[in-house]
Each structure stands twice: as C-alpha cells, then as structure tokens.
Amino acid sequence: MARFIFVTGGVVSSLGKGLLSASLGALLQARGFTVRTRKFDPYLNVDPGTMSPYQHGEVYVTDDGAESDLDLGHYERFTGVTARQSDNVTTGRIYRDIITRERRGDYLGATVQVIPHVTNAIKEFAINETDDVDFVICEIGGTVGDIESLPFVEAIRQLRNDIGRANGVFVHTTLVPWIAAAGELKTKPTQHSVRELTSLGIQPDVLLCRVDRPLPESDRAKIALFCNVAQSAVIPALDARSIYDVPLQYHAEGLDDEVLKAFGIDDAPAPDLTRWTDIMDRLDHYEGEVNIGVVGKYVGLPDAYKSLNEALVHGGLANRAKVNIRWLDAEMFEHDDATLAAELEPLHGILVPGGFGERGSEGKIASVTFARERNVPFFGICLGMQMACIEAARNLAGIAEASTTEFGATTEPVVGLITEWMSDEGLQQRAVDGDLGGTMRLGAYPAKLDGNSVVRSLYGEDLISERHRHRYEVNVHYREPLEKGGLVFSGMSPDGQLPEIVERPDHPWFIGVQFHPELKSRPFAPHPLFAGFIKAALDKSRLF
Secondary structure (H helix, E strand, C coil): CCEEEEEEECCCCCCCHHHHHHHHHHHHHHCCCCEEEEEEECCCCCCHHHCCHHHHCCCEECCCCCEECCHHHHHHHHHCCCCCHHHEEEHHHHHHHHHHHHHHCCCCCCCCCHHHHHHHHHHHHHHCCCCCCCEEEEEECCCCCCHHHHHHHHHHHHHHHHHCHHHEEEEEEEECCEECCCCEECCHHHHHHHHHHHHCCCCCCEEEEEECCCCCHHHHHHHHHHHCCCHHHEEEEECCCCHHHHHHHHHHHCHHHHHHHHCCCCCCCCCCCHHHHHHHHHHHCCCEEEEEEEEECCCCCHHHHHHHHHHHHHHHHHCCEEEEEEEEEHHHHCCCHHHHHHHHCCCCEEEECCCCCCCCHHHHHHHHHHHHHHCCCEEEECHHHHHHHHHHHHHCCCCCCEEEHHHCCCCEEEEEECCEEEECCEEEECCCCCCCHHHCEEEEEEEEECCCCHHHHHHCCCEEEEEEEECEEECHHHHHHHHHCCCEEEEECCCCCCEEEEECCCCCCEEEECCCHHHHCECCECCHHHHHHHHHHHHHHCCC
16 A cells, blocks of 8 residues: 655745655655655646646646646656656646536535535545555645645545555645844744644644755754654755755755654665766766757746756756756847847757747747757747748748748648647547637657658657647648758658658758657656757857
C-alpha cells in the first residue's frame, strides 16, 4: 500500500509547496523509492486551460492530454515520472463530476453535501492509480484557512484516518520573515499558521520554514515548542541560487530524513544525489555563455513560459553553457525596424514561442525574417512555427496575402483549423464552432522524421512522440511552394496530413515545431532540440 505525504501551505513565498513536493519526490527517488506527485487546486475552473497565462502562468500538458497546473511541470522535471490526467484535480472538476452523478441519479435522491460527497470525491482522486508506488505526494493548493481550500484540507484529514495514521504524514510550509526594523526573524506567522491548521484537525509532522537567512537554533526550538513538532522537524528553506540546488539543500537540512522518520522508516538507504551534484557542477562551472531572445506576447509574466525557461537552461546544461534569456515583447517590433535591429543584433539565438491570438504576430514574423536573413539560430514553437511558415510564404514563395484563419478570414490560409486527422485511436474530428478546448489537439502525438533532416540527427530516431496544445495547423496544401522557398517539411504526422516540423537546410540552425518540446525536457535529460539550439547559439557566439 502506498504511503501518503500531504503538503499544505500557510504564509509562503514563490519557492513554496510545488518546489517542496518536487524536491521531496526527487530525494525519495534517490533513496530507491517510487513516487507519484499530485496537485489539488481550489479554483472552480474545470482545468487550467481556461485560465489566462497572466493569471495562472503556463498550462502544463500531459501525454494523455490533460491541461494541468504548472507545478506538474516541476514534478516531472525533478522526478522524471510522466504525469497523468489523474495527477491534477480542481474544485471545478470535482463539482462537475458530482453534479453529473446527481443528475444521473447516483445518489438516489439524497441531499448532496460537501461532507461526505465532495470530500469523498477528493479522496477518490487521491488514492486512484497509486497501487504501484511507494509514496504519493499530495500538494494542496491555496493557503490553509482560505474558504476555497477547506474541502481539500478536510478530505486529507479524513484520508489519513482511512489509510491508517502510520501511512500518512503532513508537511506544512510557512514563512519566517525578517523584520528589518526590529532586526530579527519573527516566528509568529508560523505559529499562527500551524494553529489554523490544527484547528482544522491536522497536526503537521514536519515544518518547512521559508527564510532569507539562516534560522538560529533558538528560533527552531521556539517553533518546535509552540507548534508541537520535534526540533529536528523544523526545516529551514533558504533562498537557493538555482531551483536545481533545492533538493541538495533540503537534504542537507534533513527534510527527507524527517519525513521517513515520521513514517517510522529508519533503514532506508542513503540517497544517491549524483545527478543533482552534476547538474549544479554544470551550472557553476560553465564553459560558454549565450544570449537568447524569446519574442512572445506574455513576457510580462515569466511563469507563462515556465517550462520554456527551464528547457533553455537544460539546453545550457547539455553544453556546459550559461543561458541568458531576454524576454522581448513582440509588439515592439511591429512598426519599428530600428528597435528590431537594436534588440536582436546582440543575440546568439531567437526563439518564438507558442501563444494564442493576433496580438504581436507581425512582430514575431519580423523576428523570423531577421533570424533568417542574418543567419541567427532560430527556434519556432507551435505558433512560432506557424509564423515561420507565413513569413516564408510571404517573402519567399510570393504569397503576399498569406495568413492564418485564427486571425480572421483570409484568401491564403497557410495556417488553418484542421477538423479531421488520423491518430492511433482512429479518426479524430473537431467542430469549427465547438468549445475552444474541444477544438484543440491535446497531448502526445507521433511524428515521422525525414531521414536526411537536422531533426533526425538530433533525435537519433525516425519516429518521435511529442505533446501538443493548439487549434490551428499548417496547411499541408502549401507544402510545395514553401519547400520551393527553402522551408523543408522534415516531420509529418504518420498519415502525412499534418506538418509537425519545418527546417531550413541552407541556414545554420532554423527549426520550427508544431508541438511543445519544452514539456518533455529534464535537467538530467535535456531535450535534444533545446540542446541543439543552444549548441548552435554557442557556435554563433564564437563568431561575434
């Protein structure tokens, strides 16, 4: 039977529950245990795909097509365990399922209530598909005491009793702020946060205290006394120079030891942290440096491109290079060539990421033109690939009106909404006027690579699988004029109908992909496209 670790949060900062859950999963893995990590979110959206990137950050997509919380990206990057639909649930999804059951008559006319119906549904999600793992880490979103998260807190209180107290451990994250005027750290926020949690029936076993400076033993003793935990279970979490140093830092402070002690496990093997020390060695002792420009529309909130940011770092790890990312708003390139040149000339690589909507599209196209004409390594992802195809159609294939139907009616739909295609499950169909999420191609899909292509040499295989999240596709009927202009279709769906990858053989490094490779990159297994892109940028830097 799996053991459960429940992670809750009080007053926390940005390096909070998600990174704790991911790091703890990595540390348990390093000791030889199998782990699954889950996120329970209190918002009423059925899935994060309906939320603005400016409100929530990126939408992380799993192989099985779930649009999930960005914390699942942390879990995958740190543990390498592929997330599933069942690893992220929202209040909206819980309520939708309960109302569906009620309408169907499953409750036989009984009054439907938060307890037991909502809490039972949450517990069902928590224990589903967990028989094959040693530990299940359940992160409860939100802040303890908020009305939105109360059903989840109550559910995990019940669940610990259901599975047996020896099989459940509570880890609580809090803030111990430094008050400059007083010249001291204050433990009261932690005390009150734990008091709030205990008033809901949960006594934490381990406390992770966010601090910006070392936590004195006297303060650890005070927290232990007032929060009813062992002093050794008060774990300081200092600011780290990299998120990939956090597992090493938490282990040094005894986090994994205390969690295992709470389970009564005292014979676990010492962790093998070689992969994490190697990652930090590569970050600290880099042999080159590159400047990469990301030309997007959500650059005001870096979390909107969280996986992309990390995949670029991973590409640097693969090449022992430091990657300096410049976030550039595509709109500023739409009417000012001088600004375009001034911003892009110092770069060693240009990346145009995914996105939705017309805003900034002409600036992205201008960036593609700059990269193509100046021989700057270019990487287009999802919408970025589509912009590369439109740029080629307009400037090299003589199709001046080339555009995408996403931006409105056009006489030259180089990019359009594809309503039918074949997959492993058979014919897939989408309605033009369907729900926005329903018109998407979501999750992992296969692609066949051209044997003589750059991408084939990078992947080292003929058939790949990558994750998608988009509604529009490059129109395969424009393949011939685009290839005459030098843009080769080097990856296609198995049925030959959907372009997956384009590249320019006459360019140092110019690749566009319809999928999101950043979602499958790991610090200990950098994605080959990002490793190749950073290598090309390094080569470019040495020519400056």
